[in-house]
Amino acid sequence: MESNVQNAMSIAKEAWYKVDGLYDFYAKSVGLNLTNILVLELLSDPTEIYTQKDVCEKLGLPKQLVNSIIKSLWEQRHVELREARDRRNKDIIVTDNGMEYIIGILKPMEDAEAVAWSSFSAEEIANLAKIMEKFVEVFGDALKKIPQNQADS
Numbered sequence: 001m002e003s004n005v006q007n008a009m010s011i012a013k014e015a016w017y018k019v020d021g022l023y024d025f026y027a028k029s030v031g032l033n034l035t036n037i038l039v040l041e042l043l044s045d046p047t048e049i050y051t052q053k054d055v056c057e058k059l060g061l062p063k064q065l066v067n068s069i070i071k072s073l074w075e076q077r078h079v080e081l082r083e084a085r086d087r088r089n090k091d092i093i094v095t096d097n098g099m100e101y102i103i104g105i106l107k108p109m110e111d112a113e114a115v116a117w118s119s120f121s122a123e124e125i126a127n128l129a130k131i132m133e134k135f136v137e138v139f140g141d142a143l144k145k146i147p148q149n150q151a152d153s
Contacts, residue, residue: 026109035061037109039069043079043094044102051089073098 024034032040038059042050050058055066070092073079078098081090094102117125 023109026112030105032105035065036069037105039066040102040105043073043092044099044106046094046099049091049093051084051091053089055092076101078102 020034023037027034027037038061039055042048042055042058052063052066052070055061055070056063059066070079070081073092074081076098078095078101080093080095082093084091120128
């Protein structure tokens with residue numbers, strides 16, 4: 001039984017890498033990289049306003065990398081930067097032009113995702129979501145228990 005579990009875990013991990021590779025393939029096909037796509041997806045929600053710090057925390061990305069992406073979007077007039085609530089950060093406001101740009105980039109990818117998701121039943125999707133939430137929670141808890149200096153050993 002143990003080898004069956006190990007085999008299934010290997011298959012799941014390999015599939016995870018392949019999904020990342022597919023997103024990266026798409027990003028490159030539109031002249032971007034995976035990180036740009038992640039930031040654009042986050043900024044595409046018109047009901048949310050993020051600061052650079054929010055983007056870093058939500059996506060787990062370094063501040064310099066996010067700053068570079070936001071600066072590029074600002075230079076292209078896809079976003080505006082406005083004083084935020086705490087004054088140390090700026091709110092990232094997607095312009096109308098920026099939303100057109102984001103939709104133009106993300107829509108074909110989202111359409112392809114919809115094709116993939118349509119091959120699953122609602123029950124399968126719900127089960128996958130529950131499994132992923134559980135994995136993230138348990139994995140995160142386990143990582144937090146690793147002593148900080150253990151990685152240096």
